[in-house]
Amino acid sequence: MADAGARHWSAYREFWRLNFLTLMEYKVNFFIWLAFTIVYHGVALGAIWIMMSRFPSMNGWHWQQVFFLYALYMLGHTLNNTFFFTIGEVPDLVREGRFDRLLVRPLDPLFQVLSQPGQIWPDELVIALIVFILAQGAVHLQWSSSTVVLLVLATLGGAYIDFAIQLIIATLSFWVVRLDALRWVVMSLENDFTRYPLSIYNRAVRIMLAYVFPFAFMNYFPATVLLHKSAEVGYTFNPQLGWLTPVVGAVWFAAAYSFWRLGLNKYQGTGS
């Protein structure tokens, strides 16, 4: 067992080394991606700013606080993108028969999916940290040890919520060969609905974002704790829900991982 652990660890280090070499091999492509990432988040923040300049506040949230909401989402989301991004390749791996290779190697298949060398680099995570530093200044976040603990838990838990949803979608490709559409639908739902306070949405959307695709635990609930917000207009909830993000992340990941194991057993390959 110790041996298996050592092999996983050294393979993972090798994976990051290969990522770096790939990045050097395709520098231009990397800088285009980097520029795109900056523009993408810049546009999203610009849209929030335009929206918020029309209204002084949104259900009691000022533009600085909505900016903070986005920054908090970015932390969990980009942490997921840095370490778990290649889960989105599972449908291609299955369709092209490359998944077979992962089953004949002495490593966990999910681990191997997540350590497929590519152009992965924590650049987006760095951008998220910069945005967050600006955002916490804008809302004059009061730092204490519990703030730090909550932020770390929300970021880790948030990444796992994000990953769990992607893992479930990826697992479906063991039954339905082509499902990239679903992935994009869920990703844009996530992007669009996490930008504003949950309380502005109607009940159905709130239930969906809290319990079905629990993206609200990535930023909204932790933000209400950090910004000392309690009962919002037309929406009541326990103000301590923000501490539950890691629990929600763990539960969703556990469910998603069981589903993944089930899918692995059903795997039939692409043909004879």
Place this chain on the structure above:
Amino acid sequence: MAAAINMIIQASHLTKQFKSVRRKEGVLGTLATLFSHDYEFKDAVTDVSFDLEPGELVGYIGPNGAGKSTTIKMLTGILVPTSGHCTVNGIVPWQDRQANGRGIGVVFGQRTQLYWDLPLVESFRLLKAIYGVSQASYDRHLKKFSELLGLDEFMRTPVRQLSLGQRMRGDFAAAMMHEPAVVFLDEPTIGLDVVAKEAIRNFIASVNKERGTTFILTTHDLNDVEKLCARIILIDHGRKLYDGSIDAIKKRYGPNRLLTADFLTDAAGVDIRMPGVAVLERDGQRIRLEFERERVRADELIVALSRQADLKDVTIAEPELETIIRQIYERGLDRSGPAPQ
């Protein structure tokens, strides 16, 4: 447990049935498929059993869709059989995939395991980490493989720039990096030129001889099989048709040899009436005969021919494995040759 039975691969009654929803045509049909419970079953492999001793080099052959790849996928742990059982290195492959993975090597001729964007050597380094190969063994293997496969000249070249032959040689080295006891080769020489095929065959033969590595080779190229394997397993429609030596299948199902005789004069008047001999073709000064190897002695036939006209040249050819196997596929095993003794 493994000591009692010395077989490195044991497959007994392996059966794989694929279940899929019966598809309908058109847009509406496709929509209906989503809600359909109308399944169709396809028997890919049915009741296949065989044992392999350590160090054997076996050709596993059959036409397209015969179930070769499905069998390989069960033996490598990729697929779980519908019924039946197998062990490889004493492990049930699909039950303990990680333990199984350490003892086997797999080459899929159509799919590389090399990392496309970076120099070949980087893929080897990744595999070294994955299999926990020590630095000393890694250096030794790399030196050995470079000699046998000539990897040195393209070790630092990105895999995407390699020719198919170079890439395949790289894939072979990659599959052997952890010294597996059993190696599965699925169409390893497909699309390769003669030189690359020869390099790969020599490599397989040498690893088999020196390390005693067991190989299962599935291929369409029967030249690979004839050059490398003493034993073949033949399957068609998912069932095992034949399991034995190439010599035996030739004796049993290819009992006839071919004789071509060139005369100094026209061969039109030549007529051979011997039991077990048939004239296939006359062409000017040439005549082609088929004769049963068990009944007719070649020297007697040549003497008989030389009595009729002046002989210039004679060649005798063994039946080709490909011809024999094609006959078995077309006519079935029983009608292709004499009944087993």
